[in-house]
Amino acid sequence: xxxxxxxxxxxxxxxxxxxxxxxxxxxxxxxxxxxxxxxxxxxxxxxxxxxxxxxxxxxxxxxxxxxxxxxxxxxxxxxxxxxxxxxxxxxxxxxxxxxxxxxxxxxxxxxxxxxxxxxxxxxxxxxxxxxxxxxxxxxxxxxxxxxxxxxxxxxxxxxxxxxxxxxxxxxxxxxxxxxxxxxxxxxxxx
Numbered sequence: 001x002x003x004x005x006x007x008x009x010x011x012x013x014x015x016x017x018x019x020x021x022x023x024x025x026x027x028x029x030x031x032x033x034x035x036x037x038x039x040x041x042x043x044x045x046x047x048x049x050x051x052x053x054x055x056x057x058x059x060x061x062x063x064x065x066x067x068x069x070x071x072x073x074x075x076x077x078x079x080x081x082x083x084x085x086x087x088x089x090x091x092x093x094x095x096x097x098x099x100x101x102x103x104x105x106x107x108x109x110x111x112x113x114x115x116x117x118x119x120x121x122x123x124x125x126x127x128x129x130x131x132x133x134x135x136x137x138x139x140x141x142x143x144x145x146x147x148x149x150x151x152x153x154x155x156x157x158x159x160x161x162x163x164x165x166x167x168x169x170x171x172x173x174x175x176x177x178x179x180x181x182x183x184x185x186x187x188x189x190x
Contacts, residue, residue, distance in 0.1 A: 002126050003134045004169040005180070006162060008142065012178035014048060014091055017136050020173075020180075022056040024132045025087035030061045031071060033096040048091070057087075065099045069121040072129060082131040093122075093137040093165065094158055101154055108149055112157070119161055127168045137162055139174075 003020065007013040021028045030052060036042050052059040064071050068090065075081060075088055090096075097115075104114050126133065140158045166172045172184040 001132050001171070002129055002169045003132070003171045003173070004137060004162075004166050005134060005173045005175060006137045006139050006166075007175035008139055011175045012180075013136050013138075013173075013175040015051065015178075016173065016175050016180045017089055017091065017134050018052060018055055021087040021089050021132075021134055024134075025057065026085040027057050027087070028052075028055075028059045029075065029081070029086060029088045030059050031068065031088065031090045032061055032063045033065055033068065033090065033092060033099065035065055035095075035099065065096070066103075068093075068096050069118070069125040072122075072125040072133070076125070076129050076131075079130075087132045087134065088129075089134045089136070091136040093135055093161065094140065097158055097161055098154065101150065101157070105150055108153060111153055115157055119164060122161075123164050123168055126165060135165060135169075137165065 001024075005013045005017045005020070018028075032045070032048075034041065034045065036045055049061075052061075062071060072088070072090075081088075100115060100118060101111065104111055107114070126135070138158070139162070140155050146152050146155060166184070169184065171182055173180045173182050175181075
């Protein structure tokens, strides 16, 4: 089962994801995608770590800023994880995408071509994942149109990534003001 949890900044999506993981399994593997490059980010990471220490399940943390698909493929091959009721939580896809965009920033004209294989690999890794996998992402398109090319590219690619990820997920939650609502079961087809 693959589950996507999305929402705005500080909406409560990470806290919900961790509680949902504890509901789904007896232990967790937390894949952290954020680089820590200043004190404010270090404080945020510490808050997340403290919350996981108080969780109903034990957590192992894996830090990976770029090779998310490879990590998911490695974990998918470890049958003992699924026999032991392990849940994998990725927090978050938007930071993973940001890492890649900042890496390729000098060549924005080629960004879509460079990102497409990464998104395709991610989609394939999610589609074939054998256990319970929860991915956290952000809704970034609700705000104003960014006034710089990298910002507009980020917003556009994030929206496309979220659509692709949601399409392969069994459940999709939107968290607003700390309230999770399951969306996938309410999907309207035309």
